[in-house]
Amino acid sequence: DAGVIQSPRHEVTEMGQEVTLRCKPISGHDYLFWYRQTMMRGLELLIYFNNNVPIDDSGMPEDRFSAKMPNASFSTLKIQPSEPRDSAVYFCASAHGGAALWNEQFFGPGTRLTVL
Amino acid sequence: AQSVSQHNHHVILSEAASLELGCNYSYGGTVNLFWYVQYPGQHLQLLLKYFSGDPLVKGIKGFEAEFIKSKFSFNLRKPSVQWSDTAEYFCAVTRPNTDKLIFGTGTRLQVFP
Numbered sequence: 733d734a735g736v737i738q739s740p741r742h743e744v745t746e747m748g749q750e751v752t753l754r755c756k757p758i759s760g761h762d763y764l765f766w767y768r769q770t771m772m773r774g775l776e777l778l779i780y781f782n783n784n785v786p787i788d789d790s791g792m793p794e795d796r797f798s799a800k801m802p803n804a805s806f807s808t809l810k811i812q813p814s815e816p817r818d819s820a821v822y823f824c825a826s827a828h829g830g831a832a833l834w835n836e837q838f839f840g841p842g843t844r845l846t847v848l
Numbered sequence: 849a850q851s852v853s854q855h856n857h858h859v860i861l862s863e864a865a866s867l868e869l870g871c872n873y874s875y876g877g878t879v880n881l882f883w884y885v886q887y888p889g890q891h892l893q894l895l896l897k898y899f900s901g902d903p904l905v906k907g908i909k910g911f912e913a914e915f916i917k918s919k920f921s922f923n924l925r926k927p928s929v930q931w932s933d934t935a936e937y938f939c940a941v942t943r944p945n946t947d948k949l950i951f952g953t954g955t956r957l958q959v960f961p
Contacts, residue, residue: 836882
């Protein structure tokens with residue numbers, strides 16, 4: 733299995749531009765999570781999906797952030813418009829079953845976003 | 849208040865020293881507990897987990913953690929660290945009745961030869 737795949741690995745953009753991050757979860761996993769990692773705030777859960785449906789988006793910072801999961805093998809996290817404070821590493825993770833069942837969340841390599 | 853607390857932000861050790869990283873959580877009820885590790889330039893990997901049963905959990909690479917319910921703690925230990933253990937370590941807890949994994953802020957461990 734290729735594991736969780738994220739693209740791009742690095743993204744540098746200018747303030748005001750739209751940014752789209754992509755994630756392919758492990759096949760068969762029914763949970764998908766988006767996290768943001770910064771020095772100041774550590775690792776924060778932004779949103780998670782179960783069977784392609786968003787379950788909890790309370791961690792999404794503001795309306796500039798949106799996430800979709802059109803099918804079981806693909807999810808996007810979009811920032812529009814981007815701001816310098818959005819600079820961070822964004823991780824996608826997937827898991828099988830709910831918290832009472834899954835052994836672990838499997839993390840992707842992350843996308844390092846820099847907004848100038 | 850921070851829901852998952854890791855008291856040590858940065859730990860520096862020499863090889864062969866013993867390690868203990870603290871983790872406390874503030875949720876009542878049943879929780880699942882995890883330690884993840886992030887080696888430099890790599891993604892997070894699971895070190896060990898506790899769901900139920902023996903509160904002393906053995907993980908990979910010689911790590912172990914002890915769940916002490918009365919103290920709401922899940923400290924990570926290793927009797928003798930190696931240079932290759934240099935990494936950032938995250939404690940994580942699932943909140944009761946949700947599937948959300950809440951991470952602590954992490955502890956950066958540096959091991960010098």
